[in-house]
Amino acid sequence: EISNDLIDGLVIVHGAGSFGHPPAKKYKIGEPFEMKDYLEKRIGFAEVQNEVKKLNSIICESLIEHGIPVIAIPPSSFITSHNKRIYDFDLNLIKTYLREGFVPVLFGDVVIDDEVKIAVISGDQVLQYIAKFLKSDRIVLGTDVAGVYTKNPKTHDDAVHIDEVNSIEDIKFLESTTNVDVTGGMVGKVKELLDLADYGISSEIINANEEGAILKALQGMEVNGTKICRK
Amino acid sequence: EISNDLIDGLVIVHGAGSFGHPPAKKYKIGEPFEMKDYLEKRIGFAEVQNEVKKLNSIICESLIEHGIPVIAIPPSSFITSHNKRIYDFDLNLIKTYLREGFVPVLFGDVVIDDEVKIAVISGDQVLQYIAKFLKSDRIVLGTDVAGVYTKNPKTHDDAVHIDEVNSIEDIKFLESTTNVDVTGGMVGKVKELLDLADYGISSEIINANEEGAILKALQGMEVNGTKICRK
Structure with a gap:
C-alpha cells in the first residue's frame, strides 16, 4: 500500500487527456462563437465535462485500489473564469478535505466564463492556482x-x-x-x-x-x- | 429532441441507486465509528463517491444524447453537513448555470460532516434543500x-x-x-x-x-x- 508512505496534504491534479480533448476540439470549446450557436456550445460543454469525469473516475478507482482516500472535486462545480483565467474562488472545502486526511483530486475541465461564456481550464492552470492559494511546499x-x-x-x-x-x-x-x-x-x-x-x-x-x-x-x-x- | 420542450430553470437530482448503496453498506458509511477506523472509512467514502459518479456519468450521457445541456455538480464538491443534515452552502454557481441555460444535475452523495465526520446525503435531501433555496415552482x-x-x-x-x-x-x-x-x-x-x-x-x-x-x-x-x- 502506497498510502502509508504518502506525504501529508497531498493534492492531485490531472489533465483532460484523450477523454476531454476530442469533444473540446469537435465543438471548438474555447474559441469565440456567436450567441446563436450557444445551445450547441452548451451541449459541447456538457460532453467535455462528462468525458473528463469518466477519466477522473478511472484515475480515482486506481488510487482507491492503492489505498488512497481520494475525493474528486471538479473545477466546473466551484470555479468560474474571467477571460479564460480562473479568478478568486472558495478553497475552504479543499482545505477541509485535506484537514480530514483526504487527497483532493482536481483536473482540467470546462467552466463558465463571464466574458467568453465557456472556457477550457487546463490542469496546469488549476495546479498553479491551487498551489498558489494553498501555499504548497x-x-x-x-x-x-x-x-x-x-x-x-x-x-x-x-x-x-x-x-x-x-x-x-x-x-x-x-x-x-x-x-x-x-x-x-x-x-x-x-x-x-x-x-x-x-x-x-x-x-x-x-x-x-x-x-x-x-x-x-x-x-x-x-x-x-x-x-x-x-x- | 426533448430539449426544445424543456421548461426553463430545470434542475435534476438523482439518487445513488445500485451504484452507491453497496459500498455505503460495505463500509457502514453513515453509522457511528471510532477514530481508529477513520482511514478505512475514508476509503469507503472515496469508493461511494466514485461509484455514484459513474452512475451520474451514465445519466448525463443519456441526457446529452437527448440534447439536454447538463452540468453535473456533485454535492461532495460544495456541501458539508451538520449531524447528517445539509446546512447553509453557496448556490450561486447553480444559479449561474441556470442563468446560462444549463441543466444542473445533482445527486445523493457522501459529504464531510462536522459532527459525525462522514455522512450520506440522499438525493431526496438534496432535492429538498435546492428546491427550498431556489424557490422552485x-x-x-x-x-x-x-x-x-x-x-x-x-x-x-x-x-x-x-x-x-x-x-x-x-x-x-x-x-x-x-x-x-x-x-x-x-x-x-x-x-x-x-x-x-x-x-x-x-x-x-x-x-x-x-x-x-x-x-x-x-x-x-x-x-x-x-x-x-x-x-
Whole structure:
C-alpha cells in the first residue's frame, strides 16, 4: 500500500487527456462563437465535462485500489473564469478535505466564463492556482518526458535537457518546436509554473512514465526533471 | 429532441441507486465509528463517491444524447453537513448555470460532516434543500411506484393509493410497511417533501417508469401520483 508512505496534504491534479480533448476540439470549446450557436456550445460543454469525469473516475478507482482516500472535486462545480483565467474562488472545502486526511483530486475541465461564456481550464492552470492559494511546499508536474528539452526529445535525438528554467526567455525557442495540445503543451505548463515561481514557489516537471518516479515524488524524494524557479 | 420542450430553470437530482448503496453498506458509511477506523472509512467514502459518479456519468450521457445541456455538480464538491443534515452552502454557481441555460444535475452523495465526520446525503435531501433555496415552482420526485400507497403496491394487491399527504400523521402507518433503503425509502422522501411544504412549496411523487411520465412532467403537464402539501 502506497498510502502509508504518502506525504501529508497531498493534492492531485490531472489533465483532460484523450477523454476531454476530442469533444473540446469537435465543438471548438474555447474559441469565440456567436450567441446563436450557444445551445450547441452548451451541449459541447456538457460532453467535455462528462468525458473528463469518466477519466477522473478511472484515475480515482486506481488510487482507491492503492489505498488512497481520494475525493474528486471538479473545477466546473466551484470555479468560474474571467477571460479564460480562473479568478478568486472558495478553497475552504479543499482545505477541509485535506484537514480530514483526504487527497483532493482536481483536473482540467470546462467552466463558465463571464466574458467568453465557456472556457477550457487546463490542469496546469488549476495546479498553479491551487498551489498558489494553498501555499504548497512542493509542486511536481508529471508528463511524458523528463521536463524541458531544446527540442522534442521523442522526435529529435539531439534534444538537450534543460535542468532549470528561470524565465520565459529561457523557453522562447520552444514556442514552435513542441507539440501543442488544446491547453498549451509544454510551453503552457512552463508558463503556469513560472507564474507560480513569481510567488516564491518552485516546481519540477518530471517524466511520470519513468518507473517509480511518481512514487519517489510522493515520498518526497528527488526525481530527475526540470526545475522551474525564479533566480 | 426533448430539449426544445424543456421548461426553463430545470434542475435534476438523482439518487445513488445500485451504484452507491453497496459500498455505503460495505463500509457502514453513515453509522457511528471510532477514530481508529477513520482511514478505512475514508476509503469507503472515496469508493461511494466514485461509484455514484459513474452512475451520474451514465445519466448525463443519456441526457446529452437527448440534447439536454447538463452540468453535473456533485454535492461532495460544495456541501458539508451538520449531524447528517445539509446546512447553509453557496448556490450561486447553480444559479449561474441556470442563468446560462444549463441543466444542473445533482445527486445523493457522501459529504464531510462536522459532527459525525462522514455522512450520506440522499438525493431526496438534496432535492429538498435546492428546491427550498431556489424557490422552485414545481417539484417532481420520480420513483418506481406512482406515489404513496397504504402498503407496498408491488407486494400487496390491496394497497390503496393516497392522492395527497398533508402531514407526517398521514403516513405514520407506513413506517414499517415499506422497503427502506440506506437513505430512507418512501418515508424518507415524504419527510423531505413535507419539510418543503412547510416553506409553501408543494410537490408530487410520480412513477418514473410509467411510459412518458417524465417527459410529461418536464413539459409542465400533470402526471398521476401523490401530492405533498400542507393544508
